[in-house]
Amino acid sequence: MSDGMLHALHLGREFVAEVRSVTRFVFVTRVVVALVLCAVTAPTTTPLVAAPQERAIPETLTPVAVLVFSNLTGEAADDWMGVAIAETVATGLDGVGGLMVIRPDPSETATRTAGDTGSPITVAKAIAARWVVSGTYQHLGDRLRITVRITDVETASVVGWRFDGTVDELFSLQDQLVTQLRESLKSSRDDGALVQASPVPSAAEPSIVAEAGTALPAGRTPAIVIDGPPPPVPPAVLARDQFGRVTMRAIRLDELLTLDGQLDEPVYQTVAPVTGFIQQEPNEGAPATEQTEVWVLFDSETLYVSARCWDSQPDRTVANEMRRDSYAMYGNDTFAVMLDTFYDRRNGFNFMTNPLGGLFDQTITAERINNLDWNTVWDVQTSRFDQGWILEMAIPFKSLRYGEAAVQYWGINFQRGVAWKNETSFLTPIPAALRELGNLKMSSAATLVGLEVPASAARFEIKPYAIAGLTTNLGAIPRVLNQPGGTAGFDVKYGVTQGLTADFTYNPGFPICLP
Numbered sequence: 001m002s003d004g005m006l007h008a009l010h011l012g013r014e015f016v017a018e019v020r021s022v023t024r025f026v027f028v029t030r031v032v033v034a035l036v037l038c039a040v041t042a043p044t045t046t047p048l049v050a051a052p053q054e055r056a057i058p059e060t061l062t063p064v065a066v067l068v069f070s071n072l073t074g075e076a077a078d079d080w081m082g083v084a085i086a087e088t089v090a091t092g093l094d095g096v097g098g099l100m101v102i103r104p105d106p107s108e109t110a111t112r113t114a115g116d117t118g119s120p121i122t123v124a125k126a127i128a129a130r131w132v133v134s135g136t137y138q139h140l141g142d143r144l145r146i147t148v149r150i151t152d153v154e155t156a157s158v159v160g161w162r163f164d165g166t167v168d169e170l171f172s173l174q175d176q177l178v179t180q181l182r183e184s185l186k187s188s189r190d191d192g193a194l195v196q197a198s199p200v201p202s203a204a205e206p207s208i209v210a211e212a213g214t215a216l217p218a219g220r221t222p223a224i225v226i227d228g229p230p231p232p233v234p235p236a237v238l239a240r241d242q243f244g245r246v247t248m249r250a251i252r253l254d255e256l257l258t259l260d261g262q263l264d265e266p267v268y269q270t271v272a273p274v275t276g277f278i279q280q281e282p283n284e285g286a287p288a289t290e291q292t293e294v295w296v297l298f299d300s301e302t303l304y305v306s307a308r309c310w311d312s313q314p315d316r317t318v319a320n321e322m323r324r325d326s327y328a329m330y331g332n333d334t335f336a337v338m339l340d341t342f343y344d345r346r347n348g349f350n351f352m353t354n355p356l357g358g359l360f361d362q363t364i365t366a367e368r369i370n371n372l373d374w375n376t377v378w379d380v381q382t383s384r385f386d387q388g389w390i391l392e393m394a395i396p397f398k399s400l401r402y403g404e405a406a407v408q409y410w411g412i413n414f415q416r417g418v419a420w421k422n423e424t425s426f427l428t429p430i431p432a433a434l435r436e437l438g439n440l441k442m443s444s445a446a447t448l449v450g451l452e453v454p455a456s457a458a459r460f461e462i463k464p465y466a467i468a469g470l471t472t473n474l475g476a477i478p479r480v481l482n483q484p485g486g487t488a489g490f491d492v493k494y495g496v497t498q499g500l501t502a503d504f505t506y507n508p509g510f511p512i513c514l515p
Contacts, residue, residue, distance in 0.1 A: 061100035062189060065129035066090040069146070070136045078139045085146065085174060089133055092178030098189045102127055125153060131188070133181060135160075142166045143225040148177055150184060159184060226409060227345065228447045238274050244429045246446035248274055248412070250296045250303075257297065257304055259394050261357075261381035271295060273308070277416055277425040284432040288425035290388075292335070292416045298451060303395045305337045305351075309416060311388040318419035319355035319389075325372045329360050330436065333419050335391055338364065338439055340411025341402035345443040348411060349376075349400065355389040357382045367440050376400075397453050408453050411445035464490040 066089050069082040086103075093101045123132065135148035144167050149160030161180050163173045228245040232238055238248045251271050258265070273293035279286045290311055297304040311317060311333075321329045329352065336352035346367050352360040357380050363371045376399040382391045402408060414427045415438070428446050430438040468486035473479065489507035 060098075062098060062131065063100045063102055063127075063129045064093060064185065065102045065123065065127055065132045066093070067123060067132060067134040069134070069148075072136050072138045073140060075139060078137075081137055081139070081170070085135070085137065085177070088174045089148075089178055089181060092182060093133075093185065096182055096185055096189075099185060102129055129153060131185070139167065140225055142168070144170060144173065146173055146177060148181065150181070150188070226447045226449070227443075231449045235272070237272055238276075240276065244278065246428050247449060248296065248427075248446055249449055250298055250451040252450075252452065253297050253299045253304075257299070257392075259304075259379060259381050259392050261383035261390050261392050263306060263308060263390055263392070267297060268295065268306070274414075274427065277414070277427055278429050280424045280426055280430045280438050281432050281435070282422060285429060288416065289421065289423060290416070290418050290425075292414070292425070294414055294427075296412070296448065298453075300454060301396060301398075303397060303400075303451075305393040305395070305414075307335050307391050307414070309333070309335055309388045309390070311418070313420065314384070314386065314388050316420040317355055317389065321354060322356055322358045324359045324375070325361065326358075329354055329358055330417070331419060332356075332358075332417070333389070334415070334417040336360075336415040336417075336439060337393065338411075338413045338415070338442065338445060339395075339400070340442045340445055341400050341408070343403075343409050343411055343447075345411060345445070348442045348445075350439055351378060351393060351395060352415075353380045353382065353391055353393065355382055355384065355391075357391075364440050364442060367442055368437070370440060402453060404455075406452060408448075408451045410448040410451060411442050412448040413439070413442075413445040415439050462490055462492050464488070 066086050069085045071078055071082055090101050090103050093099060130153055132151045132153060133148065134151065135146060137147070138145045144165055146163045147160060148163075149158050151158050161177070163177055165173050226247060228247040229239045229241040231247050232249050234249070236249070237251070238246060240246050251267065253267060255265070255267075257267070273295055275291060275293055277288035277292050279288055290309070292310070293308040295304075295306045297306065318332050321332050332354040334352055334354050336350060338348050338350050340346075340348040346365075348364045350360075350362045350364055350370070359378070359380065361375060361378065363374045365371070378393065378395045378399055380391055380393045382389060384390075402410070412427075413430075416425050417423070424438065426438065428444050430441055430444055434441060466486060466488040468484065471483045471485055472481050474481070487507070489505065492504040492506075
């Protein structure tokens, strides 16, 4: 390539670079000018971005304080429950509109005692709360009771509820508790005053009652969990809840009771009987068609069970069996009492009689095994009247086994059989599906309270026996004709422990020839 051509190419490249530089300058200049013009000419009343929405004015909130729940049983190992329940309640109430939940520091309630009903108000006023949620809990064995109440700081009015179950059911109990509080506080918020909302439906709850005669450390609340409603307040002798469970009270005798089957002592006129039997068959759950009145009495040595069995057609009463422990008695009109003396809801004793005063007794094990070989010392006297029959049972305490406490809680149930109607009824509901085994279902028995018993002494029984007869064997050499003979022996029972009895039998096993 010639020198002239190379020089021309070089000049062309320089020209292109200059053009690009000028173009870039012009573009940048145009952009700057455009931005300046937009800023100058744009209306000042029109923002470049959307204006924020106007913020809504918050509604009036009612402050609710949630206090740490108190540990009534005093076990330090259970203290965590109080904080846990309170936190669950506070979290559950956070979602209720119109409420502002206040969680005070646990130390603010550390000095509050279980019985100081004014303290929740004092704490609530200190933190400017309108309502205050407080409560207690009791842990006994595997049972757990939680009580909760809402207090109106301005009026000092209080509403409350109780939730019972097992420790394993703590989460479920807390859910029920929160549901109940939410419903009540919603209604209270709308009405401007505390409202006692209807209880949340739940399963049958046990009751915790004071246990007399038990020494516990200071600050502890002696209690026992009973499977039923709280004990009746004297002079009442029976309490029944909506689930059909019963708690009844035994009556201590002030004077000697004559066992004659007459019910003519003053106690039968001054103490109301236990009534309200419920059919097992033929109409499960219906009231018994023939009324039965029962009294449970005791003195220092004996438990008495008396009953007046009314009958609309007494001439049709069936009573024809006197053999002890005969199953044929089930074909008679009968009355029976079942006693769960250790209150374990599975085991017990069964005592049954008929209008003739026949004896039928057995032990009950695990609600399914009955032992007719068990025979103890007890007595019964019966009589007839123009509208039925009467019985009085006397069961010595020494014939039973029970716990060591002076004041006892037993399971108890009564069974009435009306043979001509094929009707069986109990004090508490028993499923018809169990049929004749219904008297073994100790878990459905009522609870007997107020019973005072003597110390359970070591049981020792000796029962001798002898059998005599005549033997004739004309084929023998020499012949045996009316030869007297017999055998003898004895049985011994000794109570080793409360639940263990040793049995000894002596029988020589060969006839004793008499001269």
